[in-house]
Amino acid sequence: MKINKFILFILFFSNFCFLNLANAQIPRKLKRDLRYGRYTEDTSYVYEMPFEKGKRVWLIQGYYGWFSHKHEKALDFNLKRSENVCAARSGRVVDLENNSKATGFIRSNINKGNYVIIEHSDGTCAAYWHLKYNSVKVQVGQKVTAGTIIGQCGKSGYAIKPHLHFWIFRRGDYGIYEEVATRFKTDNGIKYLRGGRWYGH
Ligand SMILES: [Zn+2]
Numbered sequence: 001m002k003i004n005k006f007i008l009f010i011l012f013f014s015n016f017c018f019l020n021l022a023n024a025q026i027p028r029k030l031k032r033d034l035r036y037g038r039y040t041e042d043t044s045y046v047y048e049m050p051f052e053k054g055k056r057v058w059l060i061q062g063y064y065g066w067f068s069h070k071h072e073k074a075l076d077f078n079l080k081r082s083e084n085v086c087a088a089r090s091g092r093v094v095d096l097e098n099n100s101k102a103t104g105f106i107r108s109n110i111n112k113g114n115y116v117i118i119e120h121s122d123g124t125c126a127a128y129w130h131l132k133y134n135s136v137k138v139q140v141g142q143k144v145t146a147g148t149i150i151g152q153c154g155k156s157g158y159a160i161k162p163h164l165h166f167w168i169f170r171r172g173d174y175g176i177y178e179e180v181a182t183r184f185k186t187d188n189g190i191k192y193l194r195g196g197r198w199y200g201h
Pocket residue numbers: 068069074075076165166
């Protein structure tokens with residue numbers, strides 16, 4: 001699958017310029033339930049946490065988070081700089097960027113982060129963003145299993161501090177990208193994650 005980088009960047013950018021029309025139609029209650037981890041839909045795929053086993057990590061903000069996720073289903077994991085980022089689900093690497101030195105919370109950096117995108121067997125893709133310069137450990141076309149170390153946390157691109165910006169998307173009709181909310185396997189059960197909480201596995 002060839003990922004259209006331009007569309008991806010628009011998706012990433014839309015959070016800031018309010019162009020995300022699909023999200024605009026999402027009911028407020030659904031957004032609130034996702035934001036506070038009260039969402040109970042139980043058919044979504046259960047992902048592993050995108051970091052090494054045995055660790056506990058604070059979730060800076062969750063789906064529709066108050067700071068920069070107001071219009072997106074994305075998760076910010078408070079990994080430290082150089083901490084390993086792991087695949088949260090098995091799949092195949094379909095795109096990556098490893099050579100960006102741009103960093104800082106300025107708009108011109110929005111499309112400059114280092115990232116890895118992994119496509120899963122059901123056609124969904126996971127995006128792992130803000131990776132450290134030259135830390136990506138996988139290649140396009142490579143198959144990975146859940147838990148495989150794919151790179152290291154950094155703050156490349158549009159980021160204030162090192163963290164992992166993680167989200168799932170699928171391609172819908174007419175080439176529209178749709179974000180997908182998912183459950184995770186934590187040491188406290190299977191659940192949708194909530195910003196401001198610690199999670200381990
Ligand atoms: Zn984020």
